[in-house]
Amino acid sequence: MRSISRRTFVRGLGGAALALPWLESVASAVSANRVAQRMAHFYVPIGVVRRGFFPGEADHIIPKGNLGAVMQSLGQQNPNLSVQPLGQLTPTMQPLEGVKNKINLITGMDRTFQQGTDVHAQCASCYLSSAEPYTIKGTAWPLDRTLDHIVADHVGENTPFSTLEFSCNSHRDNKESIYFDNISWFGTGHLAPSIRDPRKMYQRLFSTQEIERSRDITDLVLEDAKSLKRDLGYTDRQKFTEYFDSIRTIETQMDRLEQMKSALASVAFEEPLEAHLPRGEYIRLMGDLMVVALQTGLTNVTTFMIGPERWDTPYKFESLFDTPRSHHQMSHNQTKMIDDLLMVDRFHMEQYAYLLGKMDEIEEPDGTSLLDNTLFTYGSGLGDGSTHQYNDLPIIVAGGGKHTQSGQHINMPEGTPLANLWLTQARWMGLEMERFADSDGTVDPLLAAG
């Protein structure tokens, strides 16, 4: 059933021009005078085909089968720092041609694998925490509080949602564990659950029913708490106040959301229907929801996973292939399926480009665009889906406006920790931080002089 077409919700959004009057009024109503700085992360699973993505690797050897034990680049890379203008874009990056002057390609960033856990699970779950191996006690993962939450601790205090987590994993089965499907974590073993269903996300953002339901429940359990208190002994009554305090804090959050609801009521975003969407439309619908959340100040920090790691169950890429395909299985068969894989990589890049374009069209109160006030990073936890390498990851940082240098290809020296980029971004977002995870510096060419 495809009762909803792409056109329907574009119309619902107000067509191509997102910078419509309602959006301005919402924006000015919620974000006062100062334009907020935002951060968004777009995660691509299972690496990329290196020949298609990385400049200068077009003729490199094609990995054969699953080279899971290799875990390093097959071809030669530039081991030194270099900063060059972005020249001719590689085939996979082609969709970014229109926003070329607002992006940086960053190569040469590495993560360190901690032995003993699955390579796909770790590359996603630890992508944004990147803790030094074996430093987190009592867990087999180098998984710590992730960058988005650390930043949100600083910039998410007054938004209804400190962060929002989006996932375009449409698998119905529970084939893989949570480590394959989440890049956002409150802390070790404490997942920040993502929302995969556009309807659920819509309701979370815009539905007043949701708040009412929560209020009904909190009202009911508060009565329980009051009656329970009478049954308790003296010392227990003291400790039990933690329950009331906790409920009260949540009610404050709900109040904040409710205040915004009246402003958001004018948002002409149609509620998504319960229907299967072709993959591209599904991803873009989730992306639209993310953009509107950032634009309206519902949150300043988001993560967006375009698909889960590994997960061998095939699914449909409607515009690309006739039959359901497994991205992961293709990645282990590059010699045979490299053209299909390149199409998947390019398809993912098109979605990223779509969102960049959308964000760049949205005008902020000070005349800049939403993209100018957002650091929006494309990246994967693997440098290649066959070699399963943690080095030389594909990373693109877009946006940042006048605070960043753009239109560059920055190649970091061999062995530069990915955490250096996260430290750079955290500072860009206003955090005073000495070090992030295993960082040993910052990515300075990214920052505007002065």
Add this chain to the structure above:
Amino acid sequence: MTAVSIGAITSFRVWNAAVASLILLPAVFAADAQPAETTPFAKIISPAIQQYCVKCHGEGEVEGDVRLLGLRSDELAANVELVRRLIDVLDLKEMPPEDEPQLEPQLRQNIVTELKTILRASVSEQKTFSHTPIRRMNRFQYNNAVIDLFDLNCIVFTLPERMMREHNGYFQPETGKMADVVTVGSRPLGKSQMIERRLAGVAAFPQDLRAEQGFDNRGDHLSLSPLLMESFLKLGQSISQSPDFTPRNVGVWVGFFAAPAEIEDQEAEVRRRLEPFLTRAFRRPSEADLLDRYVGFVVRQLDSGVAFAEAMKSVAAATIASPRFLYLYDRSGVDETAETIDDFELASRLSFFLWCGLPDSTLLDLASAGDLKKPGILDAQIDRMLKDRKLKRFCDSFPAQWLQLERIISSVPNRERFPGFYFSKYRGSMHMMMEPLLLFETVLIENRPITQFIDSDFTYRSGILEDAYGDLASELGGEVKRTGGGVTKLSFNRVPVTDRRSGGVITNAAVMTMTSGPERTQPITRGAWIASVIFNDPPEPPPADVPPLDEKPPEGEQHLTLRERLSRHRERSDCKGCHEQIDPLGFALENYDPIGVWRDRYDNGRDVDMSGTLFRKHKFTDIVEFKDAILAEQDRFARGFAGHLLSFALARELGAADQIALDQIVEAAAADGYKIQDLIKQVIHSEPFRSKSNPKTASRQPLP
């Protein structure tokens, strides 16, 4: 100022509390009726303190912050913690320190006997037990309780803290026999072990940490924060809204969620369904106004047009966010005097102890009828619970924490020096951690004596583990099946142990590895582990200003043995006393290298010297003699083990008043050779398990 003994150091916290109350508590207890000079205190204890103790525990800056100078009989009687510590340090010969004048054995014995009399008298007069504070469920209990409440046939969320995953359904306590071949998975380190049937879209709240020297169910550790409360509210909704929350997975679907075919009286139908549901969720019958509120909640939703099943899901979500579900607590009593818990509290204590979840309807029905406390019935219920497969939850929780096994997750022996530890991309610890857990399950299911934990005549090994053991492979090691990759499903065989260097929980590869560093063994860590786990007498951590010994010997020390190197680093007198106690326990294990492989020599060619004396009493020159020495002290081990069980069961640290109960538990279980199920039963029958001290109003004496 001379050496401080381990006793003083082990118990800084307790001592501090003891001393503080010595100062603050007025003499609330009248002095003995006997003339003061004829009491045992005046005749035996007081002179001994003057002669042997006050040199260090007298005036000014006293050792371990314990002041005994001028201690009065009534002060001592009022301070049960102090009495208990005095008994411990004297009984374990921790005091006086080795280089101080010693008590005659008979005198030592007499003092201990008299102190025990004082302790018993004080405890029975005061009649209070430490109170376990109200606490939220930890996430393991929450997961189980939700499964119990909805009768789910899958788990709620994945829990890495459950270390062992069962693959071939071997766990059948009702048979009284453990299978010879079991298939398991290592949840934290094994491949794909975190993938299991669960409710999609439900995110776990963070793992609860184990208390220092305790368990992850400890009342004083489990608190609530706004972030966590939000998780609980969302959890309740995400559970009932999960796409997997379907009639197929939810056992109570038909009786609770499914819309009735015909509704004559909607409200009556809702009430009929909610009453038993809330009773199970809240572990006792609900009062009328509470039931009315919940019925009203559903009826309002139905009136506003919400479908029946959805309205019931909504109330189910609220139920599991209610503090009456989330929190474990005792209802208040009259005053501080211990009183017997009611039948519903007993049902909850039983189920959270042995099943780590909700009491089932059998327990609740017996509680309703007021029968659960009747001796014959209670014993039959304990037997039933020990034969139920939900006992697996106890095995997923208690033994790994008792043995502190989570420490092996972060063990990373040097890859170059210990290549045998690694296989392909994985660590051998994945297999090692299963061995002591399988041993524990077998002892429990087969109701064997707990001395098997010291020196068992069987163990469970996988092929990879047998290979890793080298010399210590079992006789049948060659016949254990070598399964494919050994990373997803690990097959373990029961093998007899004839070489006593193997067997038990102390000398297995898991414990030997997790108590070592990447380069070398850490005898002190091993000694501290034995003191804490086996004898339940944990040492305090070392002072912060002592640098650790380098992993690799520095220039000029390569020719020394580890013991010699350590002795050089232990010249400070305030360290020596403590180390006199723990070091022999750790050095006794020096024949096991950092990955648990047997060695007679160090890499530098020097012989391993493991000899020592246990409790200044039992000399040993090899590991078998060391095991014999522990077995000779099996009463102490049994008492330590019973203490771990009781602390787990009550979710709190044990206090002085519990010590008498421990004596009784151990005495009763000794008759039949300390069989583990006997110990568990005795724990349940003990007074602290069946009492609470939970006054409604502030106590007469505010705690300092």
